[in-house]
Amino acid sequence: MDETARSLIRDEVRAISAYHVPDSRGLIKLDAMENPYGLPLELRAQIAALAAEASLNRYPDPGAAALKARLRETMNIPDAMELLLGNGSDELIQILALAVNQPRAVLISVEPSFVMFRMVAAFTGMRYVGVPLAVDFGLDVSALHAALREHRPALIFIAYPNNPTGNLFDEDAMHALISAAPGLVVVDEAYHAFAARSFMSELTRYPNLLIMRTLSKLGLAGLRLGMLIGRPQWLTEFDKLRLPYNVNVLTQRIAALVLQHPGVLAAQAAAIREGRQRLLAALQVLPGVQAFPSDANFILFRVPRADAVFSGLRSRGVLIKNLNGSHAALTDCLRVTVGTPEENDQFLSALQQSLLQAA
16 A cells, blocks of 8 residues: 555554455355345246336435335334334444444444444444453343443444344343443344344333344345334434435335235245254254354354365355354354255255365
8 A cells, every 4th residue: 555545544444354255156155144045936027027117217215115114014113113224234334323423432342243333333433342242152241231331332233133143142131231321222133034032112112222124134135225213313313324315216116015025035034944943953963063053044153173164165065154263252163044955955964074074
């Protein structure tokens, strides 16, 4: 980097790495928590017709009114709450950080968790504090409350279930955290379709609570649609930072259409939950593998020589996520997305071979 660039680019930006997405061509793709199932042919035909008649020469509805109405119905959003839509959850995380970033403002999350919480803090110039999880990946309640007292965070992000560990945190500990927080608490429910619990109904109880969701894990990752749900007093302010027309015409129309068929996505989520249980059971009996229970659509597991096992899987045509080296708590950990039954079987076969090769 030349001196001009070095003088212009902020130090905290130069210190981070860009979000890396590996090339998955020719591989069974089980690295990004995507739904492995396509939509039914009849619904695809309706989407094609919808796209053909869309007015691509016109800007989209800036308020996405029709889509918001469909989301309210599908996700049982309390009537008193407002919605803010984003180009994926990432944009909403950034809007939130920009909105509260006064001088010396602090953003807190637990670690390990979704990497974008920390990255967005760097993007926006906020001070980031990561509170380590307990050994069992639960909330370290005493450490978390100590961090609240010391740093007085303006913004707290909690993924529920957590990524990459897959677990739901203790409900009483979550309530205590929201009650004690001096600022906003954002519960990221990206994997809500695969979990048995949600904090959506608690929005009317806690003035400082916001819920964040996405359609990506449900099967519409290509549309890039995230949503923030909370009291109008908050979302009216956040909406001022939303770039105009951030949710495009096709995303608005296709998402609204697919959500008219909630049974399709619900059946796929049920199949993924069933596959998760079978995959977890199979991993737990493999010698040398420590698999952690999950309430999401992926499973975290630890193996000896994780880098070698990861490379062995890739050489056998299976791409998962290598988390070894990303955090001390994730030493020798890998993460696999639940695929179709056939993909899960191919992964397990490749894993057994890779474990033997790495031994």
